[in-house]
Amino acid sequence: MVGICSYGAYVPLYRLTREEIGKLMGTKGAGERSVAGADEDALTMAIDAILDCTTGIDRESIDGLLAASCSSPFAEKQMAAVAASALDFGEDILTADIAASLRGGMTALRMAADIVKAGSASKMMVSASDMRLGWPTSPQEANIGDGAAALLVGDSDVIATIEGCYTESSDFTDLWRPATDKFVHSWSDRFTLAEGYQPMMRKAVSNAVKKFGVTPADITKFVYNAPDARAHSGIAGALKFDAKTQVQDPLFNQMGNTGSAFPLMLLVAALEQAKAGDTLLVAGYGDGVDVMLLKVTDQIEKVRNRHGVLGYLQSKRMLPSYLKYLRLRHLFHVEPARFTPVVPGLAQLWRERDSLFKLHASKCNQCGWIDFPIRRVCPKCLSKDDYTQVKLLDQKVTVYSFSADTVAVLPEVTDPPLGRAIIDFEGGARLEIEMTDYGNIEDMKVGQPMEMTFRKLERQGDVAAYGWKCKPVR
């Protein structure tokens, strides 16, 4: 039976209250939104969500990755291939980006289900992630949140079976972003809600329920996205669901609208609270509607050790000001560095990808010494070119020492001071690496547990460089 085998999510550490956002223009707002850190984007958040989803799962057993996003850092280059490489999926896999639609996450989930159903793969990973930009001071900016979800779709050991899929497509325009612009555009919601979201959701969900042969009374939780909280609250009643008991909280006041990741993140939140036998109806709106019916199995108890959406929402650090948000997103100009930065060369990045990208160390075949990066001559027994590559990624990490650097040369240390740490992997490797999301350096302790996170390396130059950093366990 095809279904979801595991779930994971990622919500960045930082939150900003809408009250703080409103101060500049004298507007009001309730709740808070999630904000990606200076070194995060749709790609890095997708990877963090997949890491959460694959806790205890061999990533080499996965046959493909569909990565959905409206805010890929690349207009030409695939996020999924980068993520699959950093996460060591293996090379004989199918990767694709599902771009440009707010229901992209749901569409990717449906495509993965169809691929598995067709027998082309037995395990497909789906990620959806977004770090969309609203125009500064616009309602969209306050409404948006940053985050990611990941779902593993497979044909065995499923935690929720996929009972049915239904899609309606539409070219209705409410939110859009021209290829040449970085901010999301919108039309008056007097029009877009009345003529777009509300009638389309009602129609597609009604048709889906009819097709699946169920009634609202059969559904434990109705999970769906909406442009904003007000639009969300109107749908449940209109479709005869009990808003109090049958609707997944859309988390507008804790997280915000996370774009293509939004319906999947709400699904993950619902799965976190679901029990065997529950029936979930999921709908994702954007350029039409994707609807899916899921039935939770007793296997769900085996995947409880995830951060998930709700777990990550509990771990947070408030941004001090709206200005800090603008700085993190590079929305004003700062003085360029006077010092020549080190610019990564693609040849070197490629050559050293097993260490830098996949976090492989070398283990000496003669004496067992582990070293990072991969070292050809063993420092212990001096044997040459006689080693096996070992993966550091899923090992436990503790911090040996650490630093917060106020004078780093990098021209784009967007969120100083720059953290650095020397870390120990339980398997025996020690390495020095950037440290992120550490909060106050005075609160760090020698020996505290850390975890690895894939981040953007802030470097000037044409090449977008990514790599692993460490951060305190959230």
Add this chain to the structure above:
Amino acid sequence: MGDIKDKVAIIGMGCTQYGDLWDKGVSDMIIDSCYEAYEDAGVGPKDIEAVFVGNVSSGMWTGATVTEALQLDRIPATRVENNCATAAEALRVGAFAVASGMYDTVLCVGFEKLKDYGSGALEMPGGMHPITVVGSAPSSFSKSAIRYFEQYKIPYDKGKEILAKIAVKNHANGALAPKAQFRRPITMEQALNAPIIAWPLGLFDCCPVTDGASAAIITRADKAKSYTQDYVLIKGLGLSVGRIDPFKGKFRPDVDITFWDETWVAAQQAYEQTGIKDPRKEIGSAEVHDCFTITELIIYESLGFCPRGKGPEEVEAESFTLKGDLPINTDGGLKCFGHPVGASGLRMIYELYNQQLGRAGERQVANPKLGLAHSQGGTPGMFQASVTIIGPRD
């Protein structure tokens, strides 16, 4: 291993003012330091048979930079580099060239022009690893401070105070050194309340980045008297280069960043060559690589001046002040002179030389015995450590 003791004499030395030398170019600094050394030694350009040049900051400067500045005509000139130990390396290689009998009289000069390029704090410039090189020198050494405090159970406030005392001592000495960049004493309050550069290191825990040049003229020991009566002899030359590069993210789990292994090895080499059994008693004054206060604290232990973990007690006892039993950084060290990377090692030897010859003015130590200069390039985890010992002529 061979023996260098008493084979090579330093017969003249020179040193520019150290600081933000906006009005001096590289040639000016070379000329000023080398002509002071010529005059001191009583030699002229025609006596120089070969030049060894120390410089780090770029590939722009070569041995020819010095022959051009000094108009030395078609003689051998070689640039050497060993990170922060570069100037000491120029002297070391020059000494071997003389000891081999190849040349009689050799010029060793180190220089660095950092301020023309906007450098503020020894940020890691180009040429290193593009991904794993991140952050500045203070950030590298701050991690040693954190580990040192942890290892010896020193509370944060106490640790900050010990480091501050080292800065206060060096500033007191630097105030007496006319060529230092910073010539003012500081108080404990100033040191403790200074802005944080890389926690827990504050502004006064860090040496500045500076322009400067220093030079030495060396000759065969048996030929020294033909030039001058005031000279010193090279007693020992230690050098140890590590094999891990934290700049590439490499770090071995068996490396302890609360002790400078390479410094220990280089010191043992130099002590053996010199015949030193008890460095604490036999060294009269030392110039050490105090790029950061934590570096100097650990150097006390790594040079064997006190047992491991006892550095803080020695700081409290003021053992290494001008009035202590082993004055260290009598000219104010890197803290007050700043650190023109390719020049600093010869600046240290310049101070020892002046102490040996009784020329150190208000900083003069009563009994200079043997002088030790220590330079340490690199970063915790891997160093190029150099120890040079000089002593009185026979």
